[in-house]
Amino acid sequence: xxxxxxxxxxxxxxxxxxxxxxxxxxxxxxxxxxxxxxxxxxxxxxxxxxxxxxxxxxxxxxxxxxxxxxxxxxxxxxxxxxxxxxxxxxxxxxxxxxxxxxxxxxxxxxxxxxxxxxxxxxxxxxxxxxxxxxxxxxxxxxxxxxxxxxxxxxxxxxxxxxxxxxxxxxxxxxxxxxxxxxxxxxxxxxxxxxxxxxxxxxxxxxxxxxxxxxxxxxxxxxx
Ligand SMILES: Nc1ncnc2c1ncn2[C@@H]1O[C@H](COP(=O)(O)OP(=O)(O)OP(=O)(O)O)[C@@H](O)[C@H]1O
Ligand SMILES: [Mg+2]
Numbered sequence: 001x002x003x004x005x006x007x008x009x010x011x012x013x014x015x016x017x018x019x020x021x022x023x024x025x026x027x028x029x030x031x032x033x034x035x036x037x038x039x040x041x042x043x044x045x046x047x048x049x050x051x052x053x054x055x056x057x058x059x060x061x062x063x064x065x066x067x068x069x070x071x072x073x074x075x076x077x078x079x080x081x082x083x084x085x086x087x088x089x090x091x092x093x094x095x096x097x098x099x100x101x102x103x104x105x106x107x108x109x110x111x112x113x114x115x116x117x118x119x120x121x122x123x124x125x126x127x128x129x130x131x132x133x134x135x136x137x138x139x140x141x142x143x144x145x146x147x148x149x150x151x152x153x154x155x156x157x158x159x160x161x162x163x164x165x166x167x168x169x170x171x172x173x174x175x176x177x178x179x180x181x182x183x184x185x186x187x188x189x190x191x192x193x194x195x196x197x198x199x200x201x202x203x204x205x206x207x208x209x210x211x212x213x214x215x216x217x218x219x220x221x222x223x
């Protein structure tokens with residue numbers, strides 16, 4: 001459903017350019033749970049951002065529905081990000097001044113041609129599924145790390161994306177909370193056939209992926 005072809009990424013810094021991705025080829029199947037592992041600095045987050053339409057590669061293509069998403073204009077690509085893709089970041093990235101429920105609703109209000117009441121309804125269903133219906137009115141600062149990550153999951157799913165990118169979704173959680181997040185993600189994958197791409201350092205998470213790819217020095221290997 002999503003394919004990367006010969007992706008290169010170089011960060012231009014003060015002195016030496018940093019060649020982070022050196023020709024990545026990857027095909028992700030619909031409904032797949034793909035784990036991405038590798039040492040810190042290997043380029044895992046960079047790859048995730050490029051696959052999700054958040055950052056341009058210097059070379060190569062990301063193919064979705066037979067089209068290169070980097071040939072689209074910025075508006076078309078924002079639509080792709082909003083409607084086809086969900087992102088769960090390592091540090092949640094919730095908006096501090098909004099409640100849990102408002103954080104979940106917000107992406108649903110952009111570009112969507114549906115009534116606010118419907119989105120609100122969907123947000124409360126999602127918050128219930130992640131076990132946070134009683135915390136919906138709380139701001140992120142009033143929630144634990146695990147709770148904030150569950151809000152971030154609900155937010156990533158509000159527009160029913162086809163593919164969800166998770167960048168170390170359990171990186172800041174203790175093993176019990178981490179386990180709960182893994183179970184939730186896999187449950188959504190099984191029920192809704194949502195494709196998951198999960199960057200993780202967590203062995204127990206990697207073990208539960210359908211396939212794991214290893215990233216090292218800007219190239220991929222499968223184990
Ligand atoms: N915006 C940027 N400008 C310059 N260099 C960057 C930028 N973003 C990342 N890098 C560098 O690119 C390399 C890959 O970074 P990336 O965040 O993709 O690694 P990672 O595999 O996700 O690491 P980690 O496991 O620590 O999250 C690192 O050396 C990083 O310092
Ligand atoms: Mg990273």
